[in-house]
Amino acid sequence: MKPIRIFFAGVGGQGTLTATRLLAETALDSGIEVTAGEIHGMAQRGGVVHSFVLLGGYLSPKISMGEADILLGFEPVESLRALPYLRPGGRILASDAPIPTLSVSMGRETYPSMEKIREGIGKCTEKFFFIPCMELARKTGIVQTANTVLLGAFFAGGYLPLSLEDFLKSIEKRLAPRLVESNLQAARLGAEFMASA
Amino acid sequence: MNLLDSRAGTRSLLLGNEAIVRGALEAGVGFISCYPGTPSSEVPDTFFRLSKHGDFYFEYSINEKVAMEVAGGASLGGVPTLVTMKHVGVNVAADPMVTLAHIGTPGGLVILCADDPGCHSSQNEQDSRYYVRLAGLPCFEPSTAQECKDMTREAFELSARWQQPVMLRTTTRVNHMRGPVVFGPLSPARTKGAFARDPQRFVSVPAVGRVRHRALLANLETIRGEVNRSDWNNVYGRGKAGVIASGVSRAYLGDVLKLHPELKVKVLELGLCYPFPDDLVNNFLEDLDRVLILEELEPIMENEVRRICQQKGLTIQVRGKGKDLPLWDEYSTSMISTALHHLLDLDAPVETVCSVDQSNLPGRPPNLCAGCPHRSVYVQVRKIFGDNAVYSSDIGCYTLGMLPPLNTADFLLCMGSSVSTGCGMSKAVEDPVVAFIGDSTFFHSGITGLINAVYNRHDLLLVILDNRTTAMTGHQPHPGVDQAVFEGKPGRIEIEPLVRASGVNEVRRIKALNQKALSRAIEELKKASGVRVLIAEDPCPLFARKVLGQKRTKKARVAVSDQAALECVHTLACPAFYLEGEEVHINPVHCAGCMVCVQLCPSLKPETTGS
Numbered sequence: 004m005k006p007i008r009i010f011f012a013g014v015g016g017q018g019t020l021t022a023t024r025l026l027a028e029t030a031l032d033s034g035i036e037v038t039a040g041e042i043h044g045m046a047q048r049g050g051v052v053h054s055f056v057l058l059g060g061y062l063s064p065k066i067s068m069g070e071a072d073i074l075l076g077f078e079p080v081e082s083l084r085a086l087p088y089l090r091p092g093g094r095i096l097a098s099d100a101p102i103p104t105l106s107v108s109m110g111r112e113t114y115p116s117m118e119k120i121r122e123g124i125g126k127c128t129e130k131f132f133f134i135p136c137m138e139l140a141r142k143t144g145i146v147q148t149a150n151t152v153l154l155g156a157f158f159a160g161g162y163l164p165l166s167l168e169d170f171l172k173s174i175e176k177r178l179a180p181r182l183v184e185s186n187l188q189a190a191r192l193g194a195e196f197m198a199s200a
Numbered sequence: 201m202n203l204l205d206s207r208a209g210t211r212s213l214l215l216g217n218e219a220i221v222r223g224a225l226e227a228g229v230g231f232i233s234c235y236p237g238t239p240s241s242e243v244p245d246t247f248f249r250l251s252k253h254g255d256f257y258f259e260y261s262i263n264e265k266v267a268m269e270v271a272g273g274a275s276l277g278g279v280p281t282l283v284t285m286k287h288v289g290v291n292v293a294a295d296p297m298v299t300l301a302h303i304g305t306p307g308g309l310v311i312l313c314a315d316d317p318g319c320h321s322s323q324n325e326q327d328s329r330y331y332v333r334l335a336g337l338p339c340f341e342p343s344t345a346q347e348c349k350d351m352t353r354e355a356f357e358l359s360a361r362w363q364q365p366v367m368l369r370t371t372t373r374v375n376h377m378r379g380p381v382v383f384g385p386l387s388p389a390r391t392k393g394a395f396a397r398d399p400q401r402f403v404s405v406p407a408v409g410r411v412r413h414r415a416l417l418a419n420l421e422t423i424r425g426e427v428n429r430s431d432w433n434n435v436y437g438r439g440k441a442g443v444i445a446s447g448v449s450r451a452y453l454g455d456v457l458k459l460h461p462e463l464k465v466k467v468l469e470l471g472l473c474y475p476f477p478d479d480l481v482n483n484f485l486e487d488l489d490r491v492l493i494l495e496e497l498e499p500i501m502e503n504e505v506r507r508i509c510q511q512k513g514l515t516i517q518v519r520g521k522g523k524d525l526p527l528w529d530e531y532s533t534s535m536i537s538t539a540l541h542h543l544l545d546l547d548a549p550v551e552t553v554c555s556v557d558q559s560n561l562p563g564r565p566p567n568l569c570a571g572c573p574h575r576s577v578y579v580q581v582r583k584i585f586g587d588n589a590v591y592s593s594d595i596g597c598y599t600l601g602m603l604p605p606l607n608t609a610d611f612l613l614c615m616g617s618s619v620s621t622g623c624g625m626s627k628a629v630e631d632p633v634v635a636f637i638g639d640s641t642f643f644h645s646g647i648t649g650l651i652n653a654v655y656n657r658h659d660l661l662l663v664i665l666d667n668r669t670t671a672m673t674g675h676q677p678h679p680g681v682d683q684a685v686f687e688g689k690p691g692r693i694e695i696e697p698l699v700r701a702s703g704v705n706e707v708r709r710i711k712a713l714n715q716k717a718l719s720r721a722i723e724e725l726k727k728a729s730g731v732r733v734l735i736a737e738d739p740c741p742l743f744a745r746k747v748l749g750q751k752r753t754k755k756a757r758v759a760v761s762d763q764a765a766l767e768c769v770h771t772l773a774c775p776a777f778y779l780e781g782e783e784v785h786i787n788p789v790h791c792a793g794c795m796v797c798v799q800l801c802p803s804l805k806p807e808t809t810g811s
Contacts, residue, residue: 015566024213027378031213038344038451039213039378042320048600049775050566060458062344062451064377067532069553080561087555104562108778109769112562127554 004035004164006059008066012085013052013077013150014102022077022150023054026157029173030058033165040064049105051081053088058163073162077150078102079120079133086127094130096157098149100137132156132200139192145182148189155193167194203246204253208385216375217242219345220312220368223352224282225254228387230307231274232258233267235644236673237286238321239375240314244284245674252687255389260676263615263644264289268296268311275305275365276402278393280356284312287328288614292645294331300365301335302412303402304419307393308360310352311337311367317496318530320372323595323614325528327497328369332474336416337367338423339474340432343450345379351432351471353384364419369473371496373448373530424475432471433480439464441543442484444501445494446470449531453494456537463540465492476504482512492543493520496531519543567600570776571792573712573738574598574665578606579771579796580718581634581663584726589632592622594646596638597672597740598665605773608636616645623649623658632726634661639695640670640678647698653731654703661725661732665712666695667740675743685747699733712736715799741792752793752809758784760803768801 009026013019020041027039038061041054055066068087076082076097089095099117106112115123117133124131134156140149151174157163158170167190174186201212203222214222220243224232234244244260251258257274261267264285271283285293290313300309313331316322332339338358340351352368359366400408427433437457443465445453450469457463468484470477485491485508493502502520509518521527524539538548568575578601581589593599593609594617602609613621622635637646642664653660670676677683684690696709706728708721718736725732744750756776758765765784769777774797776790786797786804798804 014564024378028213031211031380037213037378037380040373041376041378042372048566048569048597049564051564062454063533064373064379064448064451065530065532067534069551070533081564083556084558084561087553089554091552091554093554103778104564105567105773105775107562108775109773110779110782114562115560123556126556 004059006057006061007072007163008061008070009056009058009073009075010066010071010085010088011054011056011075011077012081014081015048015050015052017052017077017102018147018150019052019077020054022154023056025173025177026154027056028177029165029170030056032173033169035164036060038062038064051084053085075153075157077153079117080114083115083120083123086124089127092130093128094162095124095128096132096134096153096160098136098153099133100135100149132197134193134196136193139196140189142192143185143188145185148185151186151189152193155190156197158190159194159197204250204386205383206386208383210383211380212383213378214345214349214381215242216342216345216348216370216377218246219348219381220352221246221250222381222383223349224310224356226349226384226386227353227356228280228390229282229356230256230279230389230391231271231281232256232284233261233271234284235261235264235267235289236670236676237289237314238673239316239372240284240286240312241673241676242375243312245676248676255391257391260678262679264293265296268293268300271309272296272300272305275307275309277395278307280308280360280390282310282312285314286322287313287315287326288322288324290328290331292615294335297331297365298335299404301337302409302416303404304363305359305365306363306396308356309365310355310359311365313367313369314375315369315371315497317371323612325497327500328367329474329498329500332367332369336420337365337474338362338427338472339367339369340471341369341447341473342374342471343448345377345381347471348374349381354432362419362423364423371448420475424477427472427475428477428479430472430477433477434469435467435484437464437466439466440487440489442466442468442488442491443494443540443543444468444470444481444484444491444505446473446501447496449494449496449536452531452533452536455533456540460537460540463544465540465543470501473501476501478508481505482508485509485514485516488516490517490519490543492539493518494525494531494536494539495520497527499527565603567603567773567775568597569741569792570774570790571741571794572597573667573736573740573794574601575606575772575774576713576715576794576796577663577665577718577736578608579800580715580722581608582606584719584722585632585634589634590625590629592618592625592633592635594618594635594637594641596641598636598638601636605770615641616649619646619649619653619660619662622660622662623653623656626659632661633659634663636663636665638671639664639666639668639680642695643679647702650699650704650731651702658731659729661734664695664733664735666735666737667743668737669740669743671740671743675740675747695735699735704731704733706730706732707735709735709737712738713794713796715796741794754793754795754806755788755791755809756786756793756795756798756804757807758786758803759805762803764801765803768797768804771800772797
C-alpha cells in the first residue's frame with residue numbers, strides 16, 4: 004500500500020487517544036504495518052491532544068509540519084490549529100461540534116465562527132468535510148460515540164485499504180461489550196453521512 | 201493483549217512502555233521499584249496492574265532515590281531487578297546509582313531512564329547519556345516498540361552476566377509510541393536469590409571505593425569489546441558520506457532514506473551505545489570523507505567521534521550540532537532530511553507548510569478540572585494574601601495554579617522544592633512566603649525540607665494539598681493512600697502526625713472544599729509566625745469517580761445571573777462555567793458538584809442530582 008500519515012487533533016478528555024489506538028489496531032489486524040504515537044501528561048486537563056497513526060511501513064512515531072496526508076479533527080478550532088501539520092493537498096475530516104476553551108467560556112476570547120473556520124481550512128485544502136459527529140452520536144443515545152462517528156466516516160471514505168466492515172469487526176473485538184452496540188451504530192451513521200455527502 | 205501470555209510468537213500493538221514490561225517479564229524480572237513520572241509511568245503502572253497475576257514483587261517507592269536503593273538491595277541479593285523513573289528522577293537517584301555501578305549488581309539491575317526532549321511534561325530538558333558516562337552504565341537506546349522489548353530482555357541478561365547496572369535510555373516519543381511487538385517466551389519470575397557476602401566489594405568505604413572504581417573501568421573496557429561486536433549495532437548503505445544515529449533519530453533517518461532513495465549514505469545505527477564502540481566506529485569512518493551524527497539534545501556521540509578522529513589521525517569532516525540540528529527539542533524527519541541534503545552538498549527540499557493566521561485562535565492550555573480542590577484553596581489563599589505574598593510552587597497538577605486568575609505559583613524548581621526554596625525566599629524578601637505542595641510530592645521529598653525549616657527556624661506557610669493520590673501522573677498510590685483501595689494491604693501513613701513530629705506546632709487540617717474553614721485557618725496561620733502548615737484535604741474528583749467509585753450527589757445551578765455570578769466565573773475559572781453574552785451558565789454535565797462556587801456566591805445554588 005501507499006504509506007499514509009494520519010494526524011489526530013482533539014481536546015483532552017475527548018477520547019482522541021482511544022480513537023487513535025482503535026484505528027492503529029484495526030490496521031494491524033488487517034496486516035498493515037503501523038506505528039502510532041501520542042503524548043501523555045500535560046495533554047490531559049482539557050489541553051490540546053495530538054496523536055498520530057502512520058501506516059504502510061513508517062518507522063517514525065510522529066508527524067511533523069507539512070507531513071500529514073489526512074487530518075482527523077475531533078474539534079473545529081483544533082482542526083484549524085493543526086493545519087500546519089497537513090501536507091499541501093492533504094485531506095481533512097472534522098467534527099463540527101465546538102468545545103469552547105476556558106477563555107471562550109469566560110468571555111475573554113471569542114470562538115471563531117464556523118464560516119471563519121471553513122474559510123481558514125479552505126485556504127489550505129479543498130478536500131475537507133465537516134461531519135455532524137455530536138448530532139449523529141446523540142442518535143445512538145451516547146454522545147461519547149462522536150469519535151466513532153468520525154472514524155466511521157473516515158473508513159467509509161475509501162482513503163485506506165480498509166473497509167467499514169474491518170472497522171466494525173474491530174469495534175466488536177476491542178470495545179467493552181456494553182459499548183459495542185452504540186459504537187457500531189455510530190460508525191454506521193458516520194459512514195452513511197459520508198456516502199450522502 | 202495479555203502481557204503475561206506465556207506463549208512466544210503473539211504479535212500485538214504495544215505502547216513502548218508496555219513493550220518494556222514484556223521484555224522484563226521475558227527476562228524473569230523478580231523485583232520492580234519505581235517512582236512514576238511522565239513519560240515513564242506506564243511501565244510501573246502496567247506492572248502494578250499485572251501484579252495480582254504475576255509472581256514478581258512490585259512497589260511504588262516514595263521517591264527515585266529510595267526506588268534505586270531498594271532496587272540495588274534486591275539486585276545485590278541476586279534477583280533480576282528493574283527500576284524506573286523519568287530523567288529528572290535520575291538526578292534524585294544519582295547518588296546510589298553511581299555507587300551501585302562501582303560495587304556492581306550481581307542479580308542484574310536495569311535502570312529505565314525516560315528523557316523528555318521537547319519538555320512535553322517536564323521542568324527541564326536534560327540528556328541522561330551524561331549519567332551513563334558519569335556513573336559508567338552500559339546503555340541501550342531503543343527506537344521501536346519491538347526494540348523496547350528486545351533490548352530490555354537483553355539488558356537483563358547482560359547486566360547479570362557483567363554484574364553491572366545497565367541503563368535503558370528512552371525518550372518520550374519511544375515511550376509513547378505504539379508498534380507491533382512479537383512476543384518471546386516468558387521466563388518464570390526469579391524472586392529469590394542469594395547474597396554472596398563480600399565486604400571488600402560491597403561496603404564502599406574509601407579503600408573499597410578506590411579499588412572498585414578501577415574494577416568498574418576495567419569492566420567497562422571488557423564490555424566495550426562486546427559492544428564493538430554487538431548485533432545491536434548495524435551498518436548499512438554505502439557511500440563516502442556516513443551517518444551515525446541512535447535512539448528515535450534512527451526511525452526518522454530510516455523514513456527519510458526511504459522517501460529520498462537518491463540520498464546515498466552509509467549508516468551506522470547504534471542500539472547499544474555505551475561504552476562507545478571505538479573500533480566499530482573507527483572501521484566505519486575509514487572509507488568516509490564526511491560523517492553526520494544524529495542524536496537529540498547533547499553532542500555526546502559527536503564528541504566521541506571527534507575524539508576517535510583525533511586519536512586515529514582521521515581528517516574526515518564531522519558534522520552534528522549546528523544550524524540544522526539544534527541542542528534543544530526533538531528531531532524530526534524534516535530536520536534530518538535537511539541535514540542529510542546539506543551533508544551531500546544538495547539543496548534541502550523547500551517545505552511548504554499550509555497555514556493560516558493562528559494569532560486570533562483562542563488558546564487551550566491545560567487547566568485544573570471542574571471540582572478540583574486545589575482551585576478552592578488557591579481562591580481563598582489569594583483572597584487573603586493577594587499579591588502581597590510570594591508563592592512557592594511544586595510539581596503536580598497544582599502547578600497549573602500559575603495561570604490567571606489563580607496566579608498562585610511564582611517559582612518552581614523540582615519535586616519537594618516548594619518547602620526549602622520557599623524558606624530561602626522568606627529570608628530574602630519582606631513579603632510572606634506561601635508554599636504549595638501535593639501529598640505525593642510531600643512524601644517524595646517535602647518532609648526533609650520541612651524538618652530543615654523547623655530546625656533552622658524559617659518563616660513559611662506551607663499548604664499541603666492532600667488530594668489522596670498522585671493525580672498528575674495517573675493516580676498512582678503513595679504512602680498516604682490506603683492500598684486497600686487497590687485491593688492491597690490496608691494501611692496508610694497520615695500526614696498530620698508526620699508534620700507534628702517534624703516539630704511544627706501551628707497545624708490546621710481542614711476540608712479543601714470548605715471555604716469558611718479555609719478562610720478561618722488561613723487567617724489564623726497568617727497571623728502566626730515560624731513554620732506553619734495547613735493540610736487541605738479532599739480527594740481528586742477524577743480519582744474519586746474512577747477509582748473510589750464515588751457518585752456526584754449535588755451540582756450547582758445559576759439561580760440569578762448577576763454581577764456576583766459573573767465575578768465568581770472570573771475568580772474561579774472553573775471549566776463548568778460558560779457565558780452566553782453576559783449571562784452565566786453552569787454546564788450540568790461538567791459540574792463536579794464541589795459546591796465551591798455556591799459558597800462564594802449567593803446567586804448560585806445547589807441542587808441534588810437525579811442519579
